[in-house]
Amino acid sequence: MQAGQPFLDVEVQEHVAVVRLNRPERRNALSEPGVPGEFEALVDRLNQDMEVRVAILTGAGTAFSSGGNVKTMLARNGPGSGPVAAVPGRYASGIQRVTRALFRLNVPVIAAINGAATGAGLDLACMCDMRIAARSARLAESFIRLGIVPGDGGAWVLPRLIGDARAREMAFTGDAIDADTALAWGLVSQVVDDAGLMPAAMALAARVARNAPYQLRFTKQLFRDCRDMDLDRALEMSGLYQAMSHWTEDHAEGVAAALDKRMPVFKGH
Known part of the structure; x- marks a missing residue:
């Protein structure tokens, strides 16, 4: 990955904006400093562009998003670094900006979940309006496994999608669920073979985009x-x-x- 290359790769075709998280060598971790600003700029762009009627969010490579960068956490260089009193502000100026940006996105958005969506990566998918999973997808609210909590709003969005009991089960165990379980729990609306993920997402997007x-x-x-x-x-x-x-x-x-x-x-x- 070349230095300075955008984290979000955006292509617009036939009223559909396809947005790819573009750090496959880092499993599309969301903890790079410029990521919140890119999401905010993307939302501003899509909200203003009336030619765009629906968006698809997916990950480059074999993962949707691994959430935070564990190596950065180990090195104490992430949002949890520094004095305890400074941590809430670091989250507010970091990953929580992504949450707030997606919440004010006026265009319907489909998460095409390819591979792992863990921690903040799962919550990112949950912030979308619709979700389709590849059969290889694994979804986990895994913060507890790292000794932290959902700092990005996952405790707000996940129970609204799958109910309180199942959301707490995922958050308290940190266990991953497979695509079929996600379908049964209503976390995704479709499960397709890996090769069919983007065609299925594009087909759903086309059904949305034909509307006013x-x-x-x-x-x-x-x-x-x-x-x-x-x-x-x-x-x-x-x-x-x-x-x-x-x-x-x-x-x-x-x-x-x-x-x-x-x-x-x-x-x-």
Whole structure:
């Protein structure tokens, strides 16, 4: 890997942004200093680019992401270095910036999990909207095995996906689960052969990308906003997003296409 080469490799094709974590020789560890800034820049770019309707996040090489760099932890050069009182700030200015960036991403994103997704790597996949796993995938909330805790928000996101009991089992044991278990637990929605991972992710992305771009973003924002609201507030937000949708040309196109019994052609108007 050449010095200065970006951690995130981004390619946009047919309304789909394919984002690859690009440090295969380090199993796509997330602990390099420039990683949070790259994720923030990526989110800003995708939020502003209305040509992008969906994103796919995957790892280069044989792993999705190993999370933190264990060698860096051993050398006391990571976010846990220095005085105890400084550690929360190091996390806030480091890996937690990735969490916050992905939370404000308005474009639906698919995690295509190739190989290991451990620790912060698993949590990164959990921050995506949809997850597809290769049959070789192994997923672990493995912080406890290193004598640390999920410092990136894993304790917030994982129980929301698989329920409290199973999330605690994964966090308290640190044990890895295979792709079929992840499917049974609802952590992923598909398991495919390794060679079919990206074709399956692209096929799902195409099904998403054919829909109205503004309404895709509105729907994602609505799911995000309603996560912690009571019903009355959620209904209020639903009405606001619906009001914005009804007066778009894409809504008129969708209705016309339904009446004509054809596929709609959405243009983002």
